[in-house]
Amino acid sequence: MHTVAVLALDGVIPFDLSAPIDTFGRARLPDGREPYRVRVCSVGREVSAGAFTVRAPYGLDALAEADTIILPGVAEPPETLPPGVAEALCSAAANGTRIASICVGAFLLAATGLLDGRRATTHWVAADRLAALYPEVTVDPNVLYVDNGQFLTSAGAAAALDMCLHMVRRDFGSAVAAHAARLSVMPLEREGGQAQFIVHDLPPAPAGAALEPLLHWLEDHCDRDLALDEIAAKAGMSTRTLNRRFREQTGTTPLQWLHRARVRRAQYLLETTDHPVERIAVQTGFGSPTAFRERFRRVVGTSPQGYRKAFRKAGESAAEPDRRAAPRHARTGDRT
Structure with a gap:
């Protein structure tokens, strides 16, 4: 024995x-x-x-x-x-x-x-x-x-x-x-x-930092296909300056930060809606379901469907989420 x-x-x-x-x-x-x-x-x-x-x-x-x-x-x-x-x-x-x-x-x-x-x-x-x-x-x-x-x-x-x-x-x-x-x-x-x-918090900028308004804008528009040039233009900086300021204030790059924001919003939608993966891929700015699945698995360690199965509350309504109670990253309007 x-x-x-x-x-x-x-x-x-x-x-x-x-x-x-x-x-x-x-x-x-x-x-x-x-x-x-x-x-x-x-x-x-x-x-x-x-x-x-x-x-x-x-x-x-x-x-x-x-x-x-x-x-x-x-x-x-x-x-x-x-x-x-x-x-x-x-x-x-x-x-x-x-x-x-x-x-x-x-x-x-x-x-x-x-x-x-x-x-x-x-x-x-x-x-x-x-x-x-x-x-x-x-x-x-x-x-x-x-x-x-x-x-x-x-x-x-x-x-x-x-x-x-x-x-x-x-x-x-x-x-x-x-x-x-x-x-x-x-x-x-x-x-x-x-x-x-793991709660994948977005790297914040120090309170009052120059990038703080830009980070809020990125969260609210993470469903869009945003290129680095457009983000830099929104910030009123060159792409080189933007990358340097992002590193200094958040410890990461603009596109890495944006991908993390998209994954967080996808997690919320998987938990609170019955939207198919293809729709969530569009709603979160990934566009391609394949790109969405690959990025989601890389960050979260499981597939979107596996995450939904694990974290969807039993008996929870499949209606649209109440955006008044949603975290900031999940409040972007459904533009599909």
């Missing part, structure tokens, strides 16, 4: 703790046997989990007997691990134990040095901090999980289920993993990555 040790440190995030316990605990072999033995471990046996306290039946010594160790996230990831934790994890890794982190549990795994030189992920909100604290780790904020073989990391919340189901499939095959996925009411594989959940 495969032993999974879930290490609960003080401040453990309840969902991160329960997701692997439930997923591995639900798994069953075709003959009905349980393939996993799940053990919850901690340093002091009793740890805070926010709204409640967890009393773990096992200590750090259980990590030495585990085939897989799971590191759930904690509310405030420490830069220095509690006494004995790093040593226990590194010792287990040296013996070939598989170690996986959930959400900001990647900070705990990175603190051991075991992720140095490897690709990893975490919740997109914390990705920049992880990269800054651990520059030897290649942080990818766009994926649901990263499997390096012995070491795995996952993004936030539901991505823990994706990673755990992936490990079940690695261990016991697709049939066992699919059964566990059905019991968890989860697809065995989700389309797209973490990028579709």
